[in-house]
Amino acid sequence: MLTLYSSGSSGNSYKVRLMLAKLGRPFRLIEVDIFAGENRTPEFLAMNPEGRVPLLAVDGHFLAESNAILFYLAEGTGFLPQAPLEKAETLRWMFFEQHSHEPGIAAARFWLRQVRGGRDLRTHDVDRWMEEGYGALNVMERHLESRPEGSDFFVGAQLTIADIALYAHTHVAEEGDFSLAGFPAIRAWLARVAAAPGHVDMAWRPQGATA
Amino acid sequence: MLTLYSSGSSGNSYKVRLMLAKLGRPFRLIEVDIFAGENRTPEFLAMNPEGRVPLLAVDGHFLAESNAILFYLAEGTGFLPQAPLEKAETLRWMFFEQHSHEPGIAAARFWLRQVRGGRDLRTHDVDRWMEEGYGALNVMERHLESRPEGSDFFVGAQLTIADIALYAHTHVAEEGDFSLAGFPAIRAWLARVAAAPGHVDMAWRPQGATA
Numbered sequence: 001m002l003t004l005y006s007s008g009s010s011g012n013s014y015k016v017r018l019m020l021a022k023l024g025r026p027f028r029l030i031e032v033d034i035f036a037g038e039n040r041t042p043e044f045l046a047m048n049p050e051g052r053v054p055l056l057a058v059d060g061h062f063l064a065e066s067n068a069i070l071f072y073l074a075e076g077t078g079f080l081p082q083a084p085l086e087k088a089e090t091l092r093w094m095f096f097e098q099h100s101h102e103p104g105i106a107a108a109r110f111w112l113r114q115v116r117g118g119r120d121l122r123t124h125d126v127d128r129w130m131e132e133g134y135g136a137l138n139v140m141e142r143h144l145e146s147r148p149e150g151s152d153f154f155v156g157a158q159l160t161i162a163d164i165a166l167y168a169h170t171h172v173a174e175e176g177d178f179s180l181a182g183f184p185a186i187r188a189w190l191a192r193v194a195a196a197p198g199h200v201d202m203a204w205r206p207q208g209a210t211a
Numbered sequence: 212m213l214t215l216y217s218s219g220s221s222g223n224s225y226k227v228r229l230m231l232a233k234l235g236r237p238f239r240l241i242e243v244d245i246f247a248g249e250n251r252t253p254e255f256l257a258m259n260p261e262g263r264v265p266l267l268a269v270d271g272h273f274l275a276e277s278n279a280i281l282f283y284l285a286e287g288t289g290f291l292p293q294a295p296l297e298k299a300e301t302l303r304w305m306f307f308e309q310h311s312h313e314p315g316i317a318a319a320r321f322w323l324r325q326v327r328g329g330r331d332l333r334t335h336d337v338d339r340w341m342e343e344g345y346g347a348l349n350v351m352e353r354h355l356e357s358r359p360e361g362s363d364f365f366v367g368a369q370l371t372i373a374d375i376a377l378y379a380h381t382h383v384a385e386e387g388d389f390s391l392a393g394f395p396a397i398r399a400w401l402a403r404v405a406a407a408p409g410h411v412d413m414a415w416r417p418q419g420a421t422a
Binding site: 049050058059061063064065066067068069071072075084085087088089091092094095096098099100102103122124139142143 | 260261269270272274275276277278279280282283286295296298299300302303305306307309310311313314333335350353354
């Protein structure tokens with residue numbers, strides 16, 4: 001059985017829980033308390049030298065990086081297009097998510113809402129998160145606006161792991177002080193993702209398999 | 212024929228030139244002068260709303276994100292492992308590259324060497340690039356040190372697109388004021404990548420196909 005090392009409040013961890021729930025795959029969940037430093041212990045660093053969740057244990061191997069885990073789980077399913085160009089386009093949005101979207105949007109939520117600032121929070125960091133985060137939201141809005149009729153998701157007509165990757169942090173962007181008021185296409189897309197079959201929210205956990 | 216929009220000094224663009232050279236695939240190269248703002252024109256933004264190179268035109272479609280382009284070009288070749296877990300591990304290092312490696316290491320080179328600072332260069336940005344960049348180099352060094360005998364590259368025994376993605380910015384990290392003196396495993400790996408068949412350096416261009 002798969003084992004997922006996950007943090008309840010982490011958007012990156014939520015991506016993987018959502019994917020596993022949609023696939024109906026049983027898995028063991030191990031909650032890692034990052035606020036207590038459980039991701040920095042020698043034992044955890046031996047599994048993932050980056051000290052990050054999510055981390056998927058599969059066949060004795062530890063797979064890191066939320067989007068690589070999504071790809072691994074989605075291969076051979078309808079959540080990853082098979083046509084080479086559509087598959088590459090799916091990855092394009094996932095690399096965009098990790099490079100241009102998550103660093104601003106997730107960092108703002110983490111520091112403003114979860115850590116609540118403290119002495120380490122610097123104005124210039126907040127400014128940068130806002131600039132980068134709104135830049136990413138603008139790219140998403142323009143892409144969604146330009147989609148042809150019937151293309152309700154980021155790639156093609158069906159929900160893919162590109163949508164799951166982007167949904168995780170976007171649907172809680174307002175917790176990081178971003179306003180989605182000016183992004184109607186994003187708000188409509190968020191509602192479509194949340195209405196898709198097998199959707200679960202961030203609080204969902206697999207029954208009877210939590211360590 | 213493929214058309215690649217590319218910037219000569221961009222590590223992300225170099226990844227794709229290196230891949231195409233290794234594959235021996237003919238392509239048309241269009242140089243985009245990012246210092247003259249050619250990536251911010253309405254024409255370019257219509258092709259890629261992010262305003263970034265590299266951008267690959269294939270069958271009338273514009274594919275963005277260097278690592279998504281690498282994946283597209285490598286599918287079905289020896290540069291992308293076919294086994295699901297090895298393929299996911301390849302992507303793991305490519306997501307690491309875009310999230311944790313490129314933002315520090317490439318930004319330092321871009322601002323310190325290419326733009327050469329100016330009024331916009333702030334000490335706190337340089338500090339962050341150094342912290343993030345050395346953090347990423349440490350993760351790479353530890354991974355390379357721990358590889359079993361015969362595993363000369365990031366995933367398995369053969370060079371993959373994970374190596375190409377990580378090589379592009381790492382081999383010029385010293386141009387961004389990073390020292391690789393304390394990273395012997397990285398230096399040995401850089402030499403192995405540079406010695407692999409079909410290697411070309413950043414200055415290489417396809418003959419007779421440059422627009």
